[in-house]
Amino acid sequence: MMLAVLGFATLGSFMLLVMRKHLSAFTAIMLTPIAAALLAGKGAKLGDMIVSGLDTVAPTAALLLFAVLYFGLMMEAKLFDPVSAVIIRASKGDPVRIVVGTAVLALFVSLDGDGTTTYMIVCSAFLPIYRRLGMNPLVLAALATMALGTISGTTPWGGAATRGISALHLDAGEYFTRMIGPMVLTSVAIIATAYWLGLRERHRIDPDTLNAYRLEVASGEAIPAARATWRMWVNAVLTLALMVLLILEVADLVVLFMVAFVIALLVNIRTIDEQQELIKRQAANAVPVMMLVLAAGIFTGIMTDAGMIKAMADAALAVVPDTWGNLVPLFTAVLALPLGFFMSNDAYWFGVVPVLAESASHYGIHANEIARAGAIGQILHSMGPTSAPLxxxxxxxxxxxxDFQKHALRWGIPVSFAYVAFALLTGAITIA
Incomplete structure (x- = not known):
């Protein structure tokens, strides 16, 4: 019980320090679990727990490094300008259409299962438009995370569900078939949320700025010139091939991005000096991301190895009376929201979900329902500190x-509860 209380206190302290801006996320995400481990009397094992956490995220940090370098190069090569041109023409300068388009593109791109890819493509297409109009970029960020959590977090080839399927030894088809309905309905809810946010942005933007931008779109002045050079075609084919190989899981993601980046570097940058300058420019974006991912690894390593994660899950399970056994899937779905937000997917799917599935089996509930319920928490996971692509x-x-969480959670929490309701409505999870 003491470990559970300490775990919840650690999570609450982290959120408070970050949202009130008393500490940076990088500092808070390391200091809070270290302090908790010392209070729990685990100081002697602190070094081993930190190294254990770093081991789990090191491949992810390397992946993010090369993904940021690759897409940074593609942005400099203006690969996504044709996409931006089509979107700008279709939007006609209307913030509502722009925000809804953000959600639709994010939902579509999330099908590839990779969060970094999704965010890079969505930002490449829409961020320049948001900045030109003075729209709030946190709107884009909130919609992108909700889309990723819904689609990538649910599909069997996405990282989260894959863990659940493997941990519980499930058939991917049986798991996924009943999740298609709630996933689609939740996607509609995200688009509806985007429409509402677009209306808010339309009323917030200065009318003169908006009218001027609409005239620029109508005249073609605001539409980026997209000349189809041979390099652009090579970049497009290379990126498409990368996406296909990612989905087919031909090799580890980090290997695919490393090879793709080297090829892209040779195609687009002629001299060694220019290649080094590009790496230096993009390192300004890549290095802070790697630092935060490694810090998140320390957070999860200490919380998991110190026993706080398991104690928190056990404490939550203890709340459910034996007579409420039929509600275990619903309880799992609701519990997935806070646990998904704070925990890494590895710790959640391999540590907590099997415990929930074992409890459910005593009431004759199939593990498929627990896996589906657990996936619902991925919307909030995508907004949490342990989500590396975030x-x-x-x-x-x-x-x-x-700042992001203050804005995004206002929409992510209601959409997550809507996902729970849709799962109940369609029979993906039951309470019978």
Missing amino acids: WVLLGLVKAELG
């Missing part, structure tokens, strides 16, 4: 974690 997104929109 740090890439925050770097792109130039926002602090606390």
Whole structure:
């Protein structure tokens, strides 16, 4: 019980320090679990717990490094200008259409299962438009994270569900078939949220600025010139091939991004000096992301190895009376929201979900329902500090974690509860 209380206190302290801006996210995410471990009398094992956490995130940090370098190069090569041109023409300068387009593109791109790729593409297409009009980039960030959590967090080829399927030894088809309905309905809810946010932005933007931009769109002045050079075609084919190989899981993601970056560097940058200058420029975006991911690894390593994560899950399970056994799937879905927000996917899916599935089996509830319920928490996970791609997104929109979460959670929490309701409505999870 003491470990559970300490765990919840650690999470609450982290959120308070970050949202009130008493500490930076990088500082708070390391100091709070270290302090908790010392209070729990685990100081002697602190070094081992930190190294354990770093081991789990090191591949992710390397992946993010090369993903940021690759997409940074693609942005400099103006690969996504044709996409931006189509979007700007279709939007006709209307913030509502721009925000809804953000949600639609994010939902579509999230099908590839990779968060960094999704955020890079969405920001490449829409961020220049948001900045030109003075729209709030946190709107883009909130919609992108909700889309990623819904689509990538639910599909069997996304990282979260894959963990659940493997941990519980499930058939991917049986798990996913009943999740298609609630996933689609939640996507509609995200688009509806985008429409509402677009209306807010339309009323917030200065009318003169908006009218001027609409005239620029109508005249073609605001539409980026997209000349199809041979390099652009090579970049497009290379990026498409990268996406296909990512989905097919031909090799580790970090290997694919490393090879793709080297090829892109040779195609687009002629001299060694110019290549080094590009790496230096993009390192300004990549290094802060790596630091935060490594710090998040320290957070989860200490919380997991110190026993706080398991104690928190056990404490939550103890709240459910035996007579409420039929409600275990619903309880799992609701519990997935806070646990998904604070925990890494590895710790959650391999540490907590099997415990919930074992409890559910005593009441004749199939593990598929527990896996589906657990996936619902991925919307809030995508907004939490242990979501590695989130740090890439925050770097792109130039926002602090606390500011982002204050804005995004207002929409992410209601949409997550809507996801729970849709899962109940369609029978993906049951309470019978």
